[in-house]
Amino acid sequence: MDTKKNPLIGIIGGIGPYAGLDFLRKIFSNTRAVKDQDHINCILISCPSIIADRTEFLLNGERCNIENPARGMFESAQRLYRAGVEYAAVACNTAHSAPIFRPFSEMVQEYLPGFTVVNMLETCAAFVKESLNINHIGLLASKGTYKSRVYHEYFQEEEGAVLIEPEEQGREKIHEAIYSKQFGIKTYSQPVKPHAKNNIIYEIYRLVERGAQAVILGCTELPLAVDPRDFSVPILDPGLLTARRLITLAAPEKLL
């Protein structure tokens, strides 16, 4: 394969496995292709057994001596590197928190020359700043993401960004929409149950009522439940923005 002409895109998945799968599907479905051969060359690595729980690490890492997930993410990156990958992304929101993503990026920079990692949250923040030019941004996410405040690292108050999060009860409803064993998206995703969908739609409207000019779906499960076209404000999927960014880097003429 002429990797000059056909750069290889890599996805560090497994966190969780279905989020990685969904990320790869976004690359496929955003590629201009009428036959198999038109599609972009990609590799998805899904090695969840070597990557510790991200939220657990952020909340209890030091106290409970939990390994930094950065190590397993880096091992996944090494394997992609050996397979020939040039541009990669990590298919998980919480993994982008500084205590995880910073050491990961440092190891990549030191040991994997020419391996570019596109930061999903940075990509989302850049899109909001450059294309939307707004500063009140609603955020729907899992409890772990709120607690770890990972989005606050990328949308900084000093720069004028105001992140609007659901109130306590709303966070609970979103958490249930993702995790409930009865109707949550992690258990029922094809199709998503109406109960989960309604929880999310209601909380999007609540955020808009409270002044959100756009709403970020800050958990890889949420985009499975709602269609952004159904709302009057921009609904942002960081995974989708990053998939499109990877296509732009590897083969800009193929971006749909």
Added chain:
Amino acid sequence: MDTKKNPLIGIIGGIGPYAGLDFLRKIFSNTRAVKDQDHINCILISCPSIIADRTEFLLNGERCNIENPARGMFESAQRLYRAGVEYAAVACNTAHSAPIFRPFSEMVQEYLPGFTVVNMLETCAAFVKESLNINHIGLLASKGTYKSRVYHEYFQEEEGAVLIEPEEQGREKIHEAIYSKQFGIKTYSQPVKPHAKNNIIYEIYRLVERGAQAVILGCTELPLAVDPRDFSVPILDPGLLTARRLITLAAPEKLL
């Protein structure tokens, strides 16, 4: 990663891209897992740009000087090998035809020691022989698969196997269910259109009327359209059987 304890499964995908994605989903959904870390370590490579059209090659390869898809499949295998894969499969029915699969396997054996490729059609044939003990087998597939007679290589008349294929009109209906731009599964897969679904269900019943004791869904798109539990005879998905075989090889205790 301790690859003794956690062997890495590889999927040679891209032929087509969505078939590879669906194969990986089958590994995930057949794994006993309650949290991310329980899932099996996998890599999916999807490099369609380097793998020539399989049917085209089988029908017109020599006349039109089309490169053997085996070369690009082998290059994909090499990359998986460098990433540490031990057990792999090829997510495409037609690629298992002898003119493609034989040279591919020979290259793997010669250059990639310790890299085991599970043959999807051999796995399906072994299942029919060992678990079903029947000899009249219906086959639903694309026109290319019928023409290339790839299933006849694995279900041999000398061994008593009788492959029952749809008549001319039925083949056309299955081909449309897969390829039609108006309602085919390659264009509409989430959800599959009723027109495509009905075509397939009707042809399954026709094969059963003509004596089929089981029906093979011999094209990676077909399992997206029907639920095997809806029929009185076994409906076999070679991809599913192979996904389960890979789990059995890599981590038998995790087979759901």
